[in-house]
Structure formats: structure tokens, C-alpha cells
Amino acid sequence: MEDQVRRYLEKAAGVDGDDKLPPKLFESLVMSGLRVDLVERGRVVCSMNVPPRLLNAGNFLHGGATATLVDVVGSAVMFTVGAPLVGVSVEINVSYLDAAFLDEEVEIEGKVLRVGKAVGVSSVEFRKKRSGKIIAQGRHTKYLAVPSKM
Numbered sequence: 001m002e003d004q005v006r007r008y009l010e011k012a013a014g015v016d017g018d019d020k021l022p023p024k025l026f027e028s029l030v031m032s033g034l035r036v037d038l039v040e041r042g043r044v045v046c047s048m049n050v051p052p053r054l055l056n057a058g059n060f061l062h063g064g065a066t067a068t069l070v071d072v073v074g075s076a077v078m079f080t081v082g083a084p085l086v087g088v089s090v091e092i093n094v095s096y097l098d099a100a101f102l103d104e105e106v107e108i109e110g111k112v113l114r115v116g117k118a119v120g121v122s123s124v125e126f127r128k129k130r131s132g133k134i135i136a137q138g139r140h141t142k143y144l145a146v147p148s149k150m
Helices: 002-012 025-031 063-079
Strands: 035-040 043-049 087-096 105-115 119-128 134-144
Touching: 002 035, 002 043, 002 063, 025 063, 043 063, 063 087, 063 105, 063 119, 063 134, 105 134
Parallel strands: none
Antiparallel strands: 035 043, 043 105, 087 134, 105 119, 119 134
8 A cells, every 4th residue: 555655646746757747737736846755554744845836926835735735645645544546525624824935845744534435534734844843734525436336
């Protein structure tokens, strides 16, 4: 399972080195440079240095990029406990608590809160790697595709 989760995150981050525009441009735009540091059952830890393309008008990490990472990392951590790779986000919320600036290293930790037969819930926390200060906290609720009995 660890390899499957790692491949999912690294593929979305464009780790394969392909310079062409990827089919999932939005995820690749946000996730390029994401490093997968740890994958274990119920927990995924990634890190990245904030790149110029993800800065907002205030010159810090854009809230939309943060929300996208809650979506993708929050989904990936559900896979570590056997959730299906197909599903639909039902709710994503993010509390923005501080700013991360250009080239600042950020740690992103996803944890499974619950994965049932049809719904999964994860939390994703963003911290400044150097100080451990929390930048944002997100929660992702996802409807998990239930296999048909037909």
C-alpha cells in the first residue's frame, strides 16, 4: 500500500520529469516539488519549499494551493487504510492560521480520522518545518465509491 500511495502523490507532483503539460495540469501545478517523506497506515507526511508560482498577491502561499493540497494529501492518506482510489469530495474546509513565504519549507501531515464503507474523513495540517508553527489545518470528507453488487 505504501508504494501505491507514494506513486499516486509523486505522479500528481510530476516527479517523472516530463516537461510537457500533464493531463492533470492543476494538480501538477500545485504539487510539483512535493516530497513524500513518510507513508504509513493512517498517516502521510510530505514537505515542500514554497515556490513563486504558488504565491498570492501578499507574497505568501496561496489559499487555493493549500486547499488543493488538503484535497490530494487528504485523499492519499485514506488510501493507506484501504479506501478505494475512486471517490468524490463531499466537503473540504481549511483554517488559515499563519503564512508561509517564498522558499520556506512546509511540512504537510495527513491523518485518517475515519474511513467507513462509504465515507472517509481525514485531517491535513501544514507546519513551518523550521519552527513547527501551524500554518493551516484542513479537513477532507470524501464519499468513497461503493462497488456495485450487480
